[in-house]
Amino acid sequence: MQVTAESITDAALADRVRAARPSEVRKVFRAAQRPGMISFANGAPYLGALPFDALASSAARILAEAGPVALQYGASQGLPALREHIVSLMALEGITAGADEVVVTAGSQQALDLAARILVNPGDVIFAEAPSYAGGMAVFSGYEADLVHIPMDADGLVPEELENAIAAVRASGRTAKGLYTIPNFQNPGGVNLSVERRRRVGEICRANGLLIFEDNPYGLLGFDGTTLPAIQPDFPDITMYFGSFSKMIAPGLRLGWVLPPASLYTHFLNTSETTLLNPPVFNQMLLSSYLDDPAWEAKLDEYRSLYREKFQVLVETLEQVMPEGTRWNLPTGGFYLWVTVPDGIDTEALVHECIDRGVVYVPGTAFYTNGRGHNELRLSFCLPTLEQIRQGGAILGEVFTAAAAKGGRA
Amino acid sequence: MQVTAESITDAALADRVRAARPSEVRKVFRAAQRPGMISFANGAPYLGALPFDALASSAARILAEAGPVALQYGASQGLPALREHIVSLMALEGITAGADEVVVTAGSQQALDLAARILVNPGDVIFAEAPSYAGGMAVFSGYEADLVHIPMDADGLVPEELENAIAAVRASGRTAKGLYTIPNFQNPGGVNLSVERRRRVGEICRANGLLIFEDNPYGLLGFDGTTLPAIQPDFPDITMYFGSFSKMIAPGLRLGWVLPPASLYTHFLNTSETTLLNPPVFNQMLLSSYLDDPAWEAKLDEYRSLYREKFQVLVETLEQVMPEGTRWNLPTGGFYLWVTVPDGIDTEALVHECIDRGVVYVPGTAFYTNGRGHNELRLSFCLPTLEQIRQGGAILGEVFTAAAAKGGRA
Numbered sequence: 001m002q003v004t005a006e007s008i009t010d011a012a013l014a015d016r017v018r019a020a021r022p023s024e025v026r027k028v029f030r031a032a033q034r035p036g037m038i039s040f041a042n043g044a045p046y047l048g049a050l051p052f053d054a055l056a057s058s059a060a061r062i063l064a065e066a067g068p069v070a071l072q073y074g075a076s077q078g079l080p081a082l083r084e085h086i087v088s089l090m091a092l093e094g095i096t097a098g099a100d101e102v103v104v105t106a107g108s109q110q111a112l113d114l115a116a117r118i119l120v121n122p123g124d125v126i127f128a129e130a131p132s133y134a135g136g137m138a139v140f141s142g143y144e145a146d147l148v149h150i151p152m153d154a155d156g157l158v159p160e161e162l163e164n165a166i167a168a169v170r171a172s173g174r175t176a177k178g179l180y181t182i183p184n185f186q187n188p189g190g191v192n193l194s195v196e197r198r199r200r201v202g203e204i205c206r207a208n209g210l211l212i213f214e215d216n217p218y219g220l221l222g223f224d225g226t227t228l229p230a231i232q233p234d235f236p237d238i239t240m241y242f243g244s245f246s247k248m249i250a251p252g253l254r255l256g257w258v259l260p261p262a263s264l265y266t267h268f269l270n271t272s273e274t275t276l277l278n279p280p281v282f283n284q285m286l287l288s289s290y291l292d293d294p295a296w297e298a299k300l301d302e303y304r305s306l307y308r309e310k311f312q313v314l315v316e317t318l319e320q321v322m323p324e325g326t327r328w329n330l331p332t333g334g335f336y337l338w339v340t341v342p343d344g345i346d347t348e349a350l351v352h353e354c355i356d357r358g359v360v361y362v363p364g365t366a367f368y369t370n371g372r373g374h375n376e377l378r379l380s381f382c383l384p385t386l387e388q389i390r391q392g393g394a395i396l397g398e399v400f401t402a403a404a405a406k407g408g409r410a
Numbered sequence: 411m412q413v414t415a416e417s418i419t420d421a422a423l424a425d426r427v428r429a430a431r432p433s434e435v436r437k438v439f440r441a442a443q444r445p446g447m448i449s450f451a452n453g454a455p456y457l458g459a460l461p462f463d464a465l466a467s468s469a470a471r472i473l474a475e476a477g478p479v480a481l482q483y484g485a486s487q488g489l490p491a492l493r494e495h496i497v498s499l500m501a502l503e504g505i506t507a508g509a510d511e512v513v514v515t516a517g518s519q520q521a522l523d524l525a526a527r528i529l530v531n532p533g534d535v536i537f538a539e540a541p542s543y544a545g546g547m548a549v550f551s552g553y554e555a556d557l558v559h560i561p562m563d564a565d566g567l568v569p570e571e572l573e574n575a576i577a578a579v580r581a582s583g584r585t586a587k588g589l590y591t592i593p594n595f596q597n598p599g600g601v602n603l604s605v606e607r608r609r610r611v612g613e614i615c616r617a618n619g620l621l622i623f624e625d626n627p628y629g630l631l632g633f634d635g636t637t638l639p640a641i642q643p644d645f646p647d648i649t650m651y652f653g654s655f656s657k658m659i660a661p662g663l664r665l666g667w668v669l670p671p672a673s674l675y676t677h678f679l680n681t682s683e684t685t686l687l688n689p690p691v692f693n694q695m696l697l698s699s700y701l702d703d704p705a706w707e708a709k710l711d712e713y714r715s716l717y718r719e720k721f722q723v724l725v726e727t728l729e730q731v732m733p734e735g736t737r738w739n740l741p742t743g744g745f746y747l748w749v750t751v752p753d754g755i756d757t758e759a760l761v762h763e764c765i766d767r768g769v770v771y772v773p774g775t776a777f778y779t780n781g782r783g784h785n786e787l788r789l790s791f792c793l794p795t796l797e798q799i800r801q802g803g804a805i806l807g808e809v810f811t812a813a814a815a816k817g818g819r820a
Contacts, residue, residue, distance in 0.1 A: 071660035250481035
């Protein structure tokens, strides 16, 4: 038998890779990297207001004074000093945890991946808001979970819909494994899960033996600084809480964390060690040093005001330029505006025209696993400048107005 | 039914986690982190000779001049400038590749994890040298591969043994998926796969439809700078080549890479994006800037000499203190000395006594999946100082000599 290289590599693929559906959205994010592109696509913070001179001094001091530690392997769990800061941050959301209960990860994306790897068997059902974070769903799908969407309203995911979905999954003989939720300034919906519903949703999960994957990168980014209590404190035994420094401070450091139930802690620690050995030490020291100075909180406040202003300018622009019948919600924080355009306008088709004209967004279809979202889109407003928001918004208006004039569904 | 939290989390575990055997070696590595411990355990470079002032200046300059890029999300593939350096490094081993064929990862550990995730189905057989890198085998085991060891001699893994093992696996009806090999200064054996055998081993793999996982963190760390040609150039269509900056430069940056077969490239890129989004940008810029200055090669030469001296002092010490019948190989580079003690001395049992006395190594059992290795141990000689090598070696001598006097197997 003649064995060719292609037959070897094709035959060798794991089932979990074969099962994965190729995602069109990667093309969009790659387009967003082109120079000069106005990007409403990236869920990226604006970094221009960071104190780069102070960070430069810190970085230089760390390398000069503690280089052999900063550039060496470190503890898989993460640096104690950084974990103490994480504990303080979580306390702002009502979470009581010790530094030894936290695992620092290479961004919260890695933490999500650990959770899916530790807990998901092929065919397990993970419930997620409709719509939900594409990158989170991709993690679960990557371990062959079936994602089932739960409708949201203005108060977040609807508890009765979750109950109905659990019952339907059970009736079909499948395993309802857990709920993946982004309770604050949800990605991409921009809504908050109301405080009353947090408890109700947790009770439904507990009563049905579901785990809760509480993904909270945006919780401290309310425009007015309002912080809602996390789900975790009432359900610590079934909740994995995921935190991130990427939206609050700087994604280029790739640092996040997970607070798992005590019964799963060792699995998280050991699995993180197997996949990464340890999170980057130098980055942890730099971040920890940044958090040592209380000035970082004033800086966060500055970003909140800036993001509110960008949000307002985006909404003002869209009001002037988008075709009649276009709707959006009014988030009170976070990064995202969720836009619904008139029926028949296909945001997935139009994104290429927009890219050609120098502006990019994420089509709504990226946030569903069931084919929905063709007349929806996500606009991230934190990264572009005010001028880019006005310019990019005007281009969106022209493209979508022209599409509407062609008759939409007609 | 009353559902308790523990019953939920226990029932929820994925099969791949249930299948994993708990590893005793984690305790050893945690002991190695205790202050004052003389560690022969960590496969860690000595960093004291790095140009920390120059690195500090670079880090400060990067943050001051390009902070908003360094601290932002970046390309999943890694920075082009760093990938160009990687291409140059690989050329030293005879590898011809373009920068667009490489994916930068958070250490080569993450790259190994990607490979296993993309390619391993439960029950697939991965062949590995006997003994082999514990952390590499843990990655494959973590996706429920069965590891099958291939004996080595002074020229590395024995091709005929690989052929026999493939035949036996096939006869048992299992899938022979690939060979995981560390051809240079092998971890933990310290041996090189001979140039003749590289081709022979590759031919066996191709003829039998096996993939090659070529893990090469140590290739440029020969004491005299001799660099052997990689396996990849003759078998680019079936080889995943893994490189790392952790042993050559600094593990605290967590940067490595993978060069996969062209047919698998998109899978590696997309899976890395799903698990990490992107490797840390700031770290890539700092490393790339370090590699821009040819002085780094002189620094590498300095390390080679230093490591040779440490190796020699370790061997001289062991010659004086270890009980009769103790044997070791004489590596020509890398990080590791592989030691065989007289039958009946159990290195796994004695490591705790050594830890109590302030010195730690890795018992041989960590490097096999089949229970072997009780009378073997790995000594890493790069991290400890010459004085620590003498002190720690003396303690090893006392503990092992006492154990031998008690009669070993008797």
